[in-house]
Amino acid sequence: MKATIQHVAEEAGVSVSTVSRAFTKPDLVARKTRDRILAIADNLDFRISRSATALKTGQSLRVAFLTSDPLATWFNAHVFEGMNSVLQQAGYDISLYQIDTPEKRHDFFSILPVQRNADAVIVSSFDIDPTETGRLNTAKVPIIGINVPTTTSYTASISIDDAAGMQLLAQHLITLGHRQIAFVGVPQDSKIHFSAHKRERAFVDTCLATSITPSVIHVEDDDELVSNVMTALLNLAQMPTAVCFQHDSMAIRLWTSLRKYGMECPHDISICGFDDSTYAKDISLTTIRQDPQKTGQAAAEKTLRLMAGDSSFQTHQLVPVHLIARESTAKVSASS
Known part of the structure; x- marks a missing residue:
């Protein structure tokens, strides 16, 4: 017989809602309790239904990642790795959208509020139009910027200087x-x-x-x-x-x-x-x-907190820079 959430709850000695939170909102469950629940669920070969969770919570359990360059670029690949290391553990997938024209940007922000197929939007390295994001703000969908030219219209951001x-x-x-x-x-x-x-x-x-x-x-x-x-x-x-x-x-x-x-x-x-x-x-x-992997992790952590209704942190963050002087630069030679 296939194990149910009730079986896991009974075995762990907790309520069904606690088991559900251990999967969908692990940060709300004490680590010791969460680890016990997950171990029992694994032993019983129990997997919570993603679609059922989304239906119950009204969430898509998905974060949209907007970038103008391909994911394979050095910066985007490391940003994605950092975001995924945080969001995956919290039960969220990342959907990639390549936006390289104002028309594509407009289409995205026009369709998303209707389809509601993402719980948050992370934008990498370009600006957004306040007139396009109004409906997302009304729907309380946070928009987080990474290395953006301005913080206008962003709920939160983290950028290098x-x-x-x-x-x-x-x-x-x-x-x-x-x-x-x-x-x-x-x-x-x-x-x-x-x-x-x-x-x-x-x-x-x-x-x-x-x-x-x-x-x-x-x-x-x-x-x-x-x-x-x-x-x-x-x-x-x-x-x-x-x-x-x-x-x-x-x-x-x-x-x-x-x-x-x-x-x-x-x-x-x-x-x-x-x-x-x-x-x-x-x-x-x-x-x-700059460290895009750490930047991606920080952006994802801000995203999770905002989706949970928590904005009691430094929403807009400017990361200091460091000059790395190496041998490719030198004093002007006498012959120059």
Whole structure:
């Protein structure tokens, strides 16, 4: 005979509602009691019905994750890993939505309140339109931002201080004696705003404050990135002695190709990035460190608390940045 929730409750010496909470809201059950219930349930081969739980609570037991880039990117993969480590234990699945246009964003926020197929929304790295999220706020569906350009319309957020990070990189290059400096980033879309675009503005402003006018180069982050960057650099009136990239993956790709152009890093040109991502340490890339896995965990913890009706915490959090100075940046050589 198949075990029921009543069998588990009787064996554990607790009420049926306590067994239910041990599965659906484990944070409300004492650890010792919860562990005993789960052990007995496992021994009896009992599994609570997900659909029945959703029907009873009015929850979908699902969190929507909105991102503009593929999940396979370094940042998104680590954010997802961090979120899932928290949400899965609480009984929630994550549904991925790739949003890269205002139209897709509008469609998502128009359909979700009707279908109610997510109990919370986590948005990574772009802004949202207050006119699109009103119905979710009315329905008390929390919206949590990760590395977002503004906290407007977000119930809570956790973001790295992009501006402070780029200020550190610019000051680092200037301290090393660089005056011919370039910044390389992706083109900015005026219709949807991304947090990484704040990096360019902060870098340029820091240079201008010391009477240095950096060259700004916009290129698509595609297979032609290296050739497009080098073409742009060589077409400048004077070749920069230092280049700062919007993120590490762009910097690493140029670093690996410099010898094709008869150049060495940092002897001929200093290079720095942003993220401290995979391989940054291997090539000794100067960068700004962030930990997207921890960011994802923190966002998920905020999400769970908000879904439980608890907002008695720091809802909007700005994470400090750290400059990681390595061998890809050096003082300007005498020949430069």
